[in-house]
Amino acid sequence: MPFEIVDFRHRAQLTELMDEPCTRAELRACLRDLARLNRWFLAYRPILRWLGDVATLGPARPLQILDVGCGYGDSLRRVEQWARVRRIAVELTGLDLNPDAVAIAAEATPPTSKIRWVASNVFHWQPDKPVDVVVSSLFTHHLAEPELIRFLQWMELNSERGWFINDLSRAPIPYHLLRLFTRLVGLHRFVQHDGPVSIARAFVPDDWRRLCLEAGLDLRDIAIQPCKPARLCVSRRKTP
Numbered sequence: 001m002p003f004e005i006v007d008f009r010h011r012a013q014l015t016e017l018m019d020e021p022c023t024r025a026e027l028r029a030c031l032r033d034l035a036r037l038n039r040w041f042l043a044y045r046p047i048l049r050w051l052g053d054v055a056t057l058g059p060a061r062p063l064q065i066l067d068v069g070c071g072y073g074d075s076l077r078r079v080e081q082w083a084r085v086r087r088i089a090v091e092l093t094g095l096d097l098n099p100d101a102v103a104i105a106a107e108a109t110p111p112t113s114k115i116r117w118v119a120s121n122v123f124h125w126q127p128d129k130p131v132d133v134v135v136s137s138l139f140t141h142h143l144a145e146p147e148l149i150r151f152l153q154w155m156e157l158n159s160e161r162g163w164f165i166n167d168l169s170r171a172p173i174p175y176h177l178l179r180l181f182t183r184l185v186g187l188h189r190f191v192q193h194d195g196p197v198s199i200a201r202a203f204v205p206d207d208w209r210r211l212c213l214e215a216g217l218d219l220r221d222i223a224i225q226p227c228k229p230a231r232l233c234v235s236r237r238k239t240p
């Protein structure tokens, strides 16, 4: 994609290579490199910090955590490790539309893990027991506006204790830096393309204010926070 055509005033109407049909081997190589980027750019930090606050309040039973659009599953594996170290009881479910992603997440997970992996479209999935918190990472920028509003409403309806969106901040400097970085390091070709495209499809705080209002949420209940580097997180905590 020639970078001259990106207009950062609006979410770009671009598609990502990882959303096109591809072999499982190709998707695995892409998701592995995406997980490396997540590690290098401290992507798990905002979710862990937020979970730390949520876990201290509420009923004394395992915290039910759902990760929507879990991809490689690296976020949930990190949450499981974090909870084990802090002796926080959790039950973790990773959900992804793509059955290949779910198979890849399961095979990348050690046999000692208790994470449950589910292949489903989030909008067609009915939790079998109440979900305490819904989290997602690099998922929401894949959705069109009507689906985004629907997702906000879905999380509001299906979470007992709140939800956390960890996504990207739309801005030219991170876009160009990520474009250069993915090429220099030689990451998978999907990541070289999709990384900067994801930033162009991502959000600024005003997008989230408008979307939350359209979803019928009260902005006083919502936190919209930039998290370095290049993330914009949106969260809602409910009083148990």
Ligand SMILES: C[S@@+](CC[C@H](N)C(=O)[O-])C[C@H]1O[C@@H](n2cnc3c(N)ncnc32)[C@H](O)[C@@H]1O
Residues within 6 Å of the ligand: 034, 035, 038, 068, 069, 070, 071, 072, 073, 075, 095, 096, 097, 098, 101, 120, 121, 122, 123, 136, 137, 138, 139, 142
């Ligand atoms: C960029 S990946 C993010 C993977 C991972 N969460 C991360 O942070 O690296 C987005 C994932 O969302 C999944 N996805 C897209 N639409 C979905 C839907 N409606 N329901 C569930 N998963 C969906 C895709 O299959 C893809 O694996």
